[in-house]
Amino acid sequence: MSKSLISTKHLLGIKYINKDDIDLIFRTADNFKEVINRPIKKVPSLRDITIANLFFENSTRTKLSFELAEKRLSADVINFSASSSSVKKGETLLDTVNNILSMKVDMVVMRHPAPGAHHFLAQHIDANIVNAGDGTHEHPTQALLDAFSIREQVGSLSGKKVVIIGDIMHSRVALSNIFCLQKLGAEVKVCGPATLIPKHIGKLGVSVTHNIDEALQWCDIANILRIQLERQDIKFIPSLREYALYYGVNKQRLDKVNKDIIIMHPGPINRGVEISSDVADSDQSIILQQVENGVAVRMAVLYLLAGRAGIKTVN
Numbered sequence: 001m002s003k004s005l006i007s008t009k010h011l012l013g014i015k016y017i018n019k020d021d022i023d024l025i026f027r028t029a030d031n032f033k034e035v036i037n038r039p040i041k042k043v044p045s046l047r048d049i050t051i052a053n054l055f056f057e058n059s060t061r062t063k064l065s066f067e068l069a070e071k072r073l074s075a076d077v078i079n080f081s082a083s084s085s086s087v088k089k090g091e092t093l094l095d096t097v098n099n100i101l102s103m104k105v106d107m108v109v110m111r112h113p114a115p116g117a118h119h120f121l122a123q124h125i126d127a128n129i130v131n132a133g134d135g136t137h138e139h140p141t142q143a144l145l146d147a148f149s150i151r152e153q154v155g156s157l158s159g160k161k162v163v164i165i166g167d168i169m170h171s172r173v174a175l176s177n178i179f180c181l182q183k184l185g186a187e188v189k190v191c192g193p194a195t196l197i198p199k200h201i202g203k204l205g206v207s208v209t210h211n212i213d214e215a216l217q218w219c220d221i222a223n224i225l226r227i228q229l230e231r232q233d234i235k236f237i238p239s240l241r242e243y244a245l246y247y248g249v250n251k252q253r254l255d256k257v258n259k260d261i262i263i264m265h266p267g268p269i270n271r272g273v274e275i276s277s278d279v280a281d282s283d284q285s286i287i288l289q290q291v292e293n294g295v296a297v298r299m300a301v302l303y304l305l306a307g308r309a310g311i312k313t314v315n
């Protein structure tokens with residue numbers, strides 16, 4: 001019998017959930033994807049539940065996708081952006097969150113620049129916490145929507161070859177994807193300049209190449225990441241121009257590969273740097289399908305965590 005309860009109260013990272021949890025999230029997301037493609041896209045599942053979206057770092061996709069997921073589930077939603085808040089007057093993370101929770105908030109979705117901020121919060125508050133990205137650590141819902149999108153294209157991920165290309169060192173998407181893809185049985189390789197690949201990444205069971213053409217020839221799926229200049233206080237590459245020359249995925253490179261690989265990118269994309277427009281906008285690219293699937297996947301995560309916490313969901 002397939003299980004219907006997720007094993008965790010919070011979604012702090014993919015590291016802390018198991019394959020059964022991921023399969024359950026995907027099955028639930030399948031149902032919600034069907035819902036959000038109906039003329040009436042809303043269900044009452046989280047009616048009377050209040051969710052706070054706390055963004056201490058910029059976001060377009062994740063913030064709007066969570067907000068839409070919450071609204072499609074009929075939750076009440078409040079949005080907090082650190083840049084226009086009393087954080088600017090010196091208020092701490094815990095004081096900020098406790099003040100928001102005292103307004104009878106049930107769940108917290110948070111993006112924070114500090115790796116581990118969500119673990120810290122989980123030790124101090126009762127509400128469910130969903131990690132919407134913590135610094136260079138994890139971005140679990142991105143990895144879930146990425147894997148869900150691959151599954152939609154190829155079925156089971158077991159035995160599929162996925163290469164993650166780019167700034168692996170500073171990427172929370174890379175780490176969450178590695179955990180998620182491996183739990184689903186995929187083979188993972190990382191590719192990029194040596195300065196942007198953590199020295200001990202092999203310990204996670206991934207292989208490494210610095211040769212983009214070899215990586216593209218090897219894989220079934222290429223997940224391309226941007227260079228995270230905002231997290232680099234020293235220069236890791238000589239210039240973006242040189243990066244584009246040696247690691248940019250463009251049509252010329254893809255034409256040399258003797259199969260149609262699936263092209264992914266979590267966004268935001270930097271056209272002409274890590275990916276060219278003719279690749280980003282090609283039929284091989286599923287970048288916008290990833291964004292579309294993010295809403296259904298986040299609906300599933302919120303719904304399942306609410307159920308696990310004993311919050312009464314409406315079926």
Ligand code: CP
Nearest residue numbers: 059060061062266267
């Ligand atoms: N993929 C992603 O996290 O995008 P945003 O930073 O726009 O949320």
